[in-house]
Amino acid sequence: MSQNSDPMHALMTYTSSRAFLAWSLLIVFLFASSPSLHAVESGEYIRITKAGERRIPLVLRGLDHKRSKDARYADGTDAIIRNGLEYTGMFAILGSPMNLFTGGTMFDPERRRVNMASLGSVGAELYAGGVLERDGGDVVLHMEVYDVLSGRRLLGKSYRGDRKKLREPAHEFCADLVELLTGKPSVFRSRIAYVGLNGGQKEIYMAAFDGFGAEQVTRTGGLAMTPSLSGDSSRLAYLAYIEGFPELHIMDMKQGDILPVRKKGVKIDPAWRNGSSEFATTFSFDGDQEIYLVRSDGSISRRLTRARGIDVSPSFSPDGRLMAFVSSRHGVPQVFIKDLLTGKERRLTFNGRYNTQPSWSPAGDKIAYTSMQKNGEINIFTINADGTGLRQLTYRARHNEAPSWSPDGSMIMFSSSREGQKKLYVMNADGRNQRSLNLPGQQMQPSWSLYK
């Protein structure tokens, strides 16, 4: 809504004695006019935002601090919070207006009064700020978040952390803020696994959700691929070539032990089944490439496909009942869905002649996949699980591959060669806001599906 033509905006300039009445009217008006944007229920605040629908205008004030020598910690924390919130693609971060506080105690977020009219005048819907304090080797962030339209304080909480690890308290605050708005676990508590290509060797790495703190977790000396993290993050399944031949490895992430599964033929692209300790993967020991359910001890639980041709790349619905997979049973690769309860299979994709890499969204409604097009590009699409709502998310950008949803379903990570080398990228779930993680070297096949 436009600021200048808005009668509510005029109300904001009334004196404080009349402001309460004005705000009450405002809130009533807002609820009547746009109930989908604001909902306050039993003391909880959940802003209903359809994934990626639009960005929330947020004034993010740099952390105030009493002692000038704490400035570097405040600046460092500010940068982490800003980058973190920008990473989510949820916010349009605005500059802080000059006259933000109307009184109270500057270095006590519990007592300082935030000027909603000032925030409203710059178009903010949310305000976040706080005070940084140093306590020996720790920093403490006293954070506050306000809903500008209602004037309500949504969050007031302190975060303590090692001053050498500012990311931790800063991201705890970011996580709380995003979860407050979406009602879902945020990316800040998640990790990613991916394939890194360095010196001609592909090995599997793990990192924080934004690629920070990457660590190499496999040492095959040549070729490891298709990492898949179990839902509880206790195990990593992947394909490893050992002395020239492929093995399926199941790594215990706590102990570091590796359980090799050696069967004749290929082992391709494992995917853990939600709500179970099993994963599905392709084996060819029976003569044709079929998908099997495998227990975490490497033994086969049951066979899932029976069709001549390639069956590969399973991905499960959130309840673990449905499995999307790729099959060449009709000649060219297309995405199919199998109901593990009834055994019924149906074809999902009909556009294009090369559709692979299905990835089921955490909300269960959509499946992301890649399509190789006539011009040689590989692009990412989403489609509803019932086959409707086909939508292309990447355009004119070489190879865009291996989509993987964030745990809250708001973002998709993928690899792209749009700038030459293959790098990890993220975008909002609707394709907006595509940007590189800017990691050194080349990366591919991200698996982003678990919490710390």
Added chain:
Amino acid sequence: MDMKKHLLGMCVLPSVLFVAGCSCCDDAVAPQAAPAPAPAPVVEAPVAAAQIADVFYAFDSAALDPMSEAQLKENARWMLENPDATIVIEGHCDERGTNEYNIALGERRADSASNYLVNLGVDPSRIQTVSYGEERPFDPGQDEEAWAKNRRAHFVLQ
């Protein structure tokens, strides 16, 4: 041109290695193995004696065309003439398409070549297959000339 040279290198080198490798430990078949002139070519294509060489495929296909079948007949003859040799057939793909699917496709290529040899009488216990998908391209180029070289079943003497 480039491809031919490359292929020739691939054919001769393994044969030489094989001869060198066998002459020390086995007196039976080694001497007459490789470079001797062909007695009577089974198919019209290659020049000299039976030689092992790679076979090539169309995009997203593991089907054998007449050229590939001719080469596989040659490879089978060599296998029968050199009964102690064992081979690994590596299935490879070009960089187009996606990595996971290409691992599967590469196996189908290696299998189609292997099955052809077995049908011509080669003992299956002498053949191993492995797929590398698009992970080990022979030519890193990004045009059809490079891709055509990378869509192959690659024969490696053990």
